Amino acid sequence: MSTVSVSSVRKNFGRVTAVKDVSFEVFPGEIFGLLGPNGAGKTTTIRMMLDIFEPDGGEISVFNGRIDEAKKKRIGYMPEERGLYKDLQLEQTLVFLGTLKGLAENDAKARLEGWLKRLDLYDHRQKKIQELSKGMQQKAQLIATLLHEPDLIVVDEPFSGLDPVNTRLVKDIIEEQREAGKTIIMSTHQMYQVEALCNRIVLISNGRTVLYGEVSQIKREFSGNAIVLEGQGDFSNVPGVLEARRQNGAWHLALNSSVNPQQVFRHLAQQDGLQIERFEIAEPSLDDIFVRVVQEGKEAEEVRYA
Amino acid sequence: MHKIFLVIKHEIITTLQRRSFWIMTFLFPAIIIFFNLGTQVIANSSFNQEDVQGILAGTSATPETIAYVDEAGIINHLPPSMSATTLQRFASEDKARAALEAGDYEYFFLIPADYVASGNLIVITKDFRPLNTPNENLLSFVLAYNLTDDEQTAVALLDPTPNIQQQALAPQTGNDQNNSLTFFVPFATMFIFFFLISMSSGFMLQSVTREKENRTVEILLLSLRPRELMLGKVLGLSVVALLQMVVWMGGSLLALNRSQAAFSSVSSYTLPPGFVIWAFLFFALGYLLYASLMGAIGALAPNAREGGQFTFFVLLPLLIPLWLNITFVEAPHGTLATALSLFPLTAPTAMMTRLATGGVPTWQILVSLGGLAITTYIFVVVAARFFRADTLLSGSSLKARRFLTELRRPA
Numbered sequence: 001m002s003t004v005s006v007s008s009v010r011k012n013f014g015r016v017t018a019v020k021d022v023s024f025e026v027f028p029g030e031i032f033g034l035l036g037p038n039g040a041g042k043t044t045t046i047r048m049m050l051d052i053f054e055p056d057g058g059e060i061s062v063f064n065g066r067i068d069e070a071k072k073k074r075i076g077y078m079p080e081e082r083g084l085y086k087d088l089q090l091e092q093t094l095v096f097l098g099t100l101k102g103l104a105e106n107d108a109k110a111r112l113e114g115w116l117k118r119l120d121l122y123d124h125r126q127k128k129i130q131e132l133s134k135g136m137q138q139k140a141q142l143i144a145t146l147l148h149e150p151d152l153i154v155v156d157e158p159f160s161g162l163d164p165v166n167t168r169l170v171k172d173i174i175e176e177q178r179e180a181g182k183t184i185i186m187s188t189h190q191m192y193q194v195e196a197l198c199n200r201i202v203l204i205s206n207g208r209t210v211l212y213g214e215v216s217q218i219k220r221e222f223s224g225n226a227i228v229l230e231g232q233g234d235f236s237n238v239p240g241v242l243e244a245r246r247q248n249g250a251w252h253l254a255l256n257s258s259v260n261p262q263q264v265f266r267h268l269a270q271q272d273g274l275q276i277e278r279f280e281i282a283e284p285s286l287d288d289i290f291v292r293v294v295q296e297g298k299e300a301e302e303v304r305y306a
Numbered sequence: 307m308h309k310i311f312l313v314i315k316h317e318i319i320t321t322l323q324r325r326s327f328w329i330m331t332f333l334f335p336a337i338i339i340f341f342n343l344g345t346q347v348i349a350n351s352s353f354n355q356e357d358v359q360g361i362l363a364g365t366s367a368t369p370e371t372i373a374y375v376d377e378a379g380i381i382n383h384l385p386p387s388m389s390a391t392t393l394q395r396f397a398s399e400d401k402a403r404a405a406l407e408a409g410d411y412e413y414f415f416l417i418p419a420d421y422v423a424s425g426n427l428i429v430i431t432k433d434f435r436p437l438n439t440p441n442e443n444l445l446s447f448v449l450a451y452n453l454t455d456d457e458q459t460a461v462a463l464l465d466p467t468p469n470i471q472q473q474a475l476a477p478q479t480g481n482d483q484n485n486s487l488t489f490f491v492p493f494a495t496m497f498i499f500f501f502l503i504s505m506s507s508g509f510m511l512q513s514v515t516r517e518k519e520n521r522t523v524e525i526l527l528l529s530l531r532p533r534e535l536m537l538g539k540v541l542g543l544s545v546v547a548l549l550q551m552v553v554w555m556g557g558s559l560l561a562l563n564r565s566q567a568a569f570s571s572v573s574s575y576t577l578p579p580g581f582v583i584w585a586f587l588f589f590a591l592g593y594l595l596y597a598s599l600m601g602a603i604g605a606l607a608p609n610a611r612e613g614g615q616f617t618f619f620v621l622l623p624l625l626i627p628l629w630l631n632i633t634f635v636e637a638p639h640g641t642l643a644t645a646l647s648l649f650p651l652t653a654p655t656a657m658m659t660r661l662a663t664g665g666v667p668t669w670q671i672l673v674s675l676g677g678l679a680i681t682t683y684i685f686v687v688v689a690a691r692f693f694r695a696d697t698l699l700s701g702s703s704l705k706a707r708r709f710l711t712e713l714r715r716p717a
Contacts, residue, residue, distance in 0.1 A: 013696065047524075047695070047699075050528050051528075052524070052527045052528060052695045053695055053696065072528060073529075075528065077525065077528050079524045079525065081521040081524070082521060083520060083523070083524055083525045083526075084520065084522060085320070085516075085520055085522055086520055087324075087516075088320060092319075096316050097525060099312055100309060100312055100529040100530070101529060144525065
């Protein structure tokens with residue numbers, strides 16, 4: 001039974017259609033990646049899911065039905081644009097947000113103490129939020145999201161502004177929540193974090209679902225459409241290549257779906273100025289898949305409106 | 307309901323925690339009172355205006371001795387009620403100048419030989435005193451007394467204008483029309499109500515835009531409906547506004563009592579019965595009306611700076627009675643003052659000014675209050691239309707066209 005089910009939702013703001021057709025399901029005990037380029041409609045989709053916006057079409061089910069006030073208390077949301085009262089004390093702000101989620105003030109304070117200590121914020125609890133570093137504010141935001149022990153956790157760019165130590169800490173906390181059976185929806189542009197954490201993903205581009213499924217399955221489907229090569233010369237302008245980037249002395253080329261590695265190899269072999277020393281078919285990274293799907297989607301959209 | 311209560315509590319606590327609130331609540335009225343009373347005290351001590359009739363009646367303190375040289379030979383005796391030490395005669399100008407040089411006097415009067423023909427009285431001072439000239443009233447009175455040999459005739463010569471007692475047919479307040487407080491109290495009431503309503507409704511704008519700028523509004527909207535958020539804010543800030551009103555009105559009434567105690571010559575000023583109750587009702591409705599408008603501006607504006615550009619237009623109706631304050635002084639129950647006090651948007655300041663003057667018919671107060679209540683209800687309902695998730699989360703600029711577009715959108 002899914003925790004969240006989004007089916008063909010649509011949302012317009014005046015003449016602008018922010019979300020055209022998005023569908024996905026999220027299940028308990030999984031970390032689900034909600035991906036897409038800037039302006040793709042991710043935030044609007046999240047806001048519709050959380051009943052902040054009313055969808056103009058389609059259906060959304062949360063905890064097996066329409067969202068209501070009781071269900072909202074079971075949701076923790078960390079928006080991309082962090083929201084904390086900058087001129088108020090840390091403890092006061094977090095207790096207020098906790099009580100809005102149904103916690104009694106004393107319970108909120110008791111739970112908060114544990115979280116503050118764990119995230120090294122206890123000594124800063126009487127400080128105004130504007131006096132805290134960006135990383136500290138980020139951790140405080142995570143506490144505001146988790147203080148009321150929600151069953152559905154929606155986090156937008158949870159690692160932004162964190163150093164490697166705190167990134168690891170937040171990652172561990174997200175993993176813990178998954179192990180506790182919570183449903184987690186994570187939106188981020190950090191694809192390596194998605195690969196490390198997410199079981200399944202949905203990729204939204206231009207308001208539509210363009211990719212949806214298990215990460216491992218998607219990677220298998222896209223293998224053969226990326227190559228790694230080493231050699232002498234410039235491999236950045238090869239026909240049929242969507243993106244070429246150099247990493248540790250090797251070239252990583254993401255191929256267009258209409259081109260296969262053999263065609264690319266034949267083309268490169270005929271070039272006098274290029275010398276190939278290594279050529280292998282790579283399993284594409286989510287980054288490559290993201291770029292390829294988004295670019296192809298953009299081209300298709302341009303053809304549609306041409 | 308519990309969540310609305312939490313927002314109310316949050317608004318009260320966070321506003322009371324701000325230093326700026328306490329500065330505006332206590333320091334601002336303190337400065338006004340200081341300038342009001344302070345300048346009166348300074349003025350009172352700076353000008354030595356001897357009150358001739360007061361001295362004669364024994365109600366004013368005897369002034370310092372006045373030196374004079376009588377070249378006309380008019381002053382031969384003093385009025386019986388006047389002390390012999392009030393005046394010091396010098397036989398010649400040279401002797402009087404010597405006393406002036408010695409520092410015995412600040413000035414002396416020279417009554418020239420042709421005084422009866424010319425009426426000129428010369429004052430010779432140690433230094434130039436443009437704003438504090440020696441008062442010649444007492445000496446003029448003694449001169450008139452010596453010329454007429456009658457005290458009452460001498461007083462009449464000094465002030466020949468008739469003592470007019472005005473009796474209006476309209477209901478009267480019982481306050482002395484010549485009392486400076488009769489002018490000052492209604493004027494102060496107008497200012498206090500303008501500042502109270504504009505400042506407290508300004509809290510609403512600040513609160514909404516602060517949450518937009520802090521991005522907390524998105525988190526709040528997961529727990530609260532936009533209109534629950536608006537209701538919580540309006541009610542929470544109304545408690546803060548009432549506190550401010552109690553401080554300001556209490557401080558003003560205290561200042562009024564103190565000022566009457568400090569200047570015993572000023573006859574007492576009484577506010578009409580029920581003034582405090584009317585003040586509470588007009589303030590509460592005025593606050594709700596303007597706070598809902600400010601809330602609507604806050605919901606549409608991306609930040610406080612842009613919102614602030616519209617506050618002048620929103621508060622314009624409250625300002626109109628201030629601009630026309632002379633109308634309220636000259637004819638508090640005239641057509642214009644009455645019309646402004648009945649028009650809902652200007653009523654909070656205009657009616658309270660008239661109420662402070664006194665003599666407002668009860669039916670006018672009730673019509674004004676009823677109109678204000680209906681208008682406030684309509685404005686709260688209209689403002690709630692702007693409190694939507696998309697407006698609260700939008701970063702779009704606030705322009706007049708957008709205001710109208712959002713107004714026309716279905717609720």
